[in-house]
Amino acid sequence: MFALAYASYSTIDAQDLRxxxxxxxxxxxxxRLGITGYLCYDHGVFLQYLEGERQRLLDLMVQIEKDPRHDVINKVALGEQDVRVFPDWNMHYLNRNDLRRVDLEHVLEHSLFHMDPKMYGQENIVALITALVANIAARQATLSAA
Ligand SMILES: Cc1cc2nc3c(=O)[nH]c(=O)nc-3n(C[C@H](O)[C@H](O)[C@H](O)COP(=O)(O)O)c2cc1C
Incomplete structure (x- = not known):
């Protein structure tokens, strides 16, 4: 099980993104691809976490990066994982209200801000994303019930 996360800037208005x-x-x-994870969006920024078989995930990421609806600013390979963290979420969409409800809004903002590789080392970014994923995973049941 391989995992990666990325942050990107949306290139179109929120309403038009649907x-x-x-x-x-x-x-x-x-x-179909056996990939799971979540997609956060807030104020023009995406943060997506994906997990699945390594090559399938990397191939999908190539497609996602070509998508004209956003510009990827930083990709973070989280490496091989022992377990699938979000088995029930093929792609769970989390908006600001969802994160506010489980008191994670600040964590998202923090992560998005710190995803800029020009400002922070990749190791710190990996640590931060890992912490965010663990936080969201711990609140998975509550978020699924939204
Ligand atoms: C922010 C963002 C996240 C996306 N996440 C996924 C995803 O998790 N899985 C996926 O198949 N497509 C995702 N897409 C869509 C892909 O970029 C692409 O449009 C899609 O994979 C094309 O599939 P198709 O050629 O099989 O129709 C995402 C697009 C955006 C803008």
Missing amino acids: LEELSQKASLKNA
Whole structure:
């Protein structure tokens, strides 16, 4: 099980993104590929976490990066993982309200800000993303019930 996360800037308005539809489509395709994870969006910034078989994940990431709806600013390979953290989420969309509800809004902002590789070392970014993933994983059941 390989995991990676990335942050990107959306290139189009939030309404035009149709985020629910985007994540539903992503979910269907991820289900076919055995990929799971979540997608956060807030104020023009995406933060996505993906886990699955390494090569399938890297191939999908190539496609995601080509998507004109966003510009990827930093990709973080989290490496091989022993367990799948989000088995029930083929692509779960989390908005600011979801994160506020589980008191994680500040963590998201923090992570997005610190994802800039020009400002922080990749090791610190990996540590931060790992902490965010663990936080969201711990609140998975509550977030699924949204
Ligand atoms: C922020 C963002 C996240 C995306 N996440 C996924 C994803 O997790 N899985 C996926 O299949 N497509 C995702 N997409 C869509 C892909 O970029 C691409 O449109 C899609 O994989 C094309 O699939 P198709 O050629 O099989 O129709 C995402 C797009 C954006 C803008």
